Ligand SMILES: Nc1ncnc2c1ncn2[C@@H]1O[C@H](COP(=O)(O)OP(=O)(O)O)[C@@H](O)[C@H]1O
Ligand SMILES: Nc1ncnc2c1ncn2[C@H]1C[C@H](O)[C@@H](COP(=O)(O)OP(=O)(O)O)O1
């Protein structure tokens with residue numbers, strides 16, 4: 001395929017993505033984003049794309065880029081915006097034909113990420129804000145760390161991730177509140193009750 005055709009091909013695919021529903025799933029580390037997304041996939045058949053999972057897949061591939069990403073994630077820092085946005089975009093394009101909706105989990109983590117996503121891909125119709133107390137998130141992550149094998153589920157990194165969440169990611173919620181698309185769910189409740197709130201937000205779309 002020539003470069004020109006490829007570009008044309010992408011335009012059509014991006015048009016398809018624009019017709020699908022895009023939901024940002026935002027919340028602190030360990031708040032329960034992944035847990036709720038799994039349930040949404042089962043009930044609504046949406047496509048779940050977790051930026052963290054995409055990055056960990058790259059780390060798992062053992063590539064040079066993966067090694068650099070691993071070092072950043074282990075410190076609890078954010079990887080460069082272009083890297084994560086390209087990964088999400090490629091994953092969305094791969095599913096564009098079959099997906100009626102996308103759950104973008106763990107992105108945007110800063111306002112700039114939201115702005116760039118909208119420039120390059122499209123607009124979200126909903127931001128699901130998965131809310132839990134700091135203390136709860138730390139407890140859940142320490143527990144998850146017993147079995148997750150994740151390099152960032154340890155006390156020191158958890159503290160850094162939480163600090164960064166309050167500093168960089170909470171402003172994302174305020175930004176989209178201005179647009180009226182934020183729905184907050186209380187993730188202190190049992191998983192199924194949280195999902196009841198999530199379902200209401202999605203049913204209202
Ligand atoms: N509502 C909840 N009540 C109790 N534990 C939960 C709840 N939601 C998630 N968890 C647990 O907390 C941990 C973190 O959840 P996860 O979905 O991985 O969060 P995130 O993707 O936001 O980091 C998991 O071990 C999960 O089983
Ligand atoms: N949108 C994004 N921008 C930059 N770094 C990201 C990112 N999403 C994930 N990362 C990196 C930094 C995070 O500390 C790490 C783990 O992310 P995650 O799996 O989404 O965590 P969690 O599900 O515990 O909230 O990956």
Ligand SMILES: [Mg+2]
Pocket residue numbers: 033034050052106
């Ligand atoms: Mg997660």
